[in-house]
Amino acid sequence: MRTTHHPTRRLIPKGGTTRDVPTPLQNGVGSDKGSNAVVVTALQFEASQLISASMPYSQARHYPPGSGVGPMFCTHSHPHWGCFLPPTHLVFVDLQFAGVSLNIDCGGAANFTSEFGRAWVADRYFSAGATGLVAEPHRFLQQQERTLRFFPPVSAGKKNCYSVPLPPGRYYVRTFTVYDNYDSKLRTPSFDVSFEGTLVYAWRSPWPEAAARSGAYADLIASVLDGAANLCFYSIATDPPVVASVELAAVHPLAYDSASTGTDLILINYGRLTSGGSLFGPGFTNDSDAFSRVWQSDADFRSLDVPIKALSAGGHRIFGANQAPNYFPVKLYETAVTTDNPSDALEYLLPVDTRLDYMIWFHFAEIDSGVTRVGQRVFDVVIGEENVTRIDIYKEVGGFNAFKWHHIVENLTSSTLVVKLVPVAGKPIICGLENYAMVPLDLATVPRQGASGLGDPSTAYIGLTNSSSVSCGYFDSDGDAGVEGISPDTRQDGMEWGSLCAFHLGCLGGRNLSSQ
Incomplete structure (x- = not known):
């Protein structure tokens, strides 16, 4: 093991190529540019408010009918004003000095505000797929965890994405994933997830029972460089990927020592711990x-x-x-x-x-x-x-x-x-x-490489699946395979399984994890 002291250095992929992608599911964040940016209280916005910026109208992304994205229009080429959703209020914000956040209720049909004051918007910015409802919605205490979007590969293709228009910058990105037998097939799906073209999570069937029934949160911090955050789901075989919620929040451009490490990195959370206290944070407590x-x-x-x-x-x-x-x-x-x-x-x-x-x-x-x-x-x-x-x-x-x-x-x-x-x-x-x-970002996704796309996700995890198509890596104390990086016997809040709708994915009950 080799360690590097602060100040940290910029990471360069060994041998000039990308290293293996991670397979544990964890919690994470996003990234931003601009040395004079200052994050203020996150701007929770409704459909009528600012959702994208830093591009002239000619460069704005256009979304077809049925894509889940309403009609958009942009201001002209002002560098800090952005694109808005009609029809009512226009909110002009200098994006260098304002935080931005958006919480999407995947599969949800209406905007709402949670008990802790978080604004959620109805499902949007998706490329295809269909909506679903968990089998036992009464078990899920939070509204956004009861509905989901799934992507049947037969109708939607092997790759499907949420493409969220956002100002270029750094972002915290949190997803909630749940199965709960929404399709009455009693079989959890296998699929991969990428952010901005870099593979970040791998779900492999069968999931641990706790994750399948109660769901799991994962988060990361990463950069969005082109005015749209692309969270993509890759079907394996004929399995439909699923996602129940997507949350994005602006992060200061210099946070987590990005000046030393560079912005061509995704930080995937393997444990964000408070010592001597209990779980807290937006969406779970009033903190x-x-x-x-x-x-x-x-x-x-x-x-x-x-x-x-x-x-x-x-x-x-x-x-x-x-x-x-x-x-x-x-x-x-x-x-x-x-x-x-x-x-x-x-x-x-x-x-x-x-x-x-x-x-x-x-x-x-x-x-x-x-x-x-x-x-x-x-x-x-x-x-x-x-x-x-x-x-x-x-x-x-x-x-x-x-x-x-x-x-x-x-x-x-x-x-x-x-x-x-x-x-x-x-x-x-x-x-x-x-x-x-x-x-490290996949080299194909770094702008200077002049290439695009993730490629065939089936080739991305060389040597990471065994003959029974169960993802290798972390296993629980009984040797049962499941979602990478998760121990099924521990809840983030200490409650019994089934009494809460969600838990954070990865690094829970770390002492029970072992490597295959």
């Missing part, structure tokens, strides 16, 4: 996140061998959070975990794909009012077998201040990455952790 990120409890990723103690800021104000370019929420730094025993190390077990490099973000705040001086709490960060840095939070930022640090890990040899906070003085502490697979 805000500027990029619409959802944070899940770290409980399933910590080593069970180490007794821990949860800490709280106790009403103290946290400084240094929710700031450009990453806008990490204040709530993340209001809780933390530490060890009971001063000699113990905090230990996390993170599932990874050894073919990929990873960007790990650590979130700290000294929220123990008993720590008042430099050197009182010091610990080493050990990733794999390498001691990569020493942290003294109070020395860096003082008390009740957010402190962020990140690291890139390369050339992994194990499907479980062990991260330890080893005490030097006092007990280690952490508020949160993020783990992102760094997936």
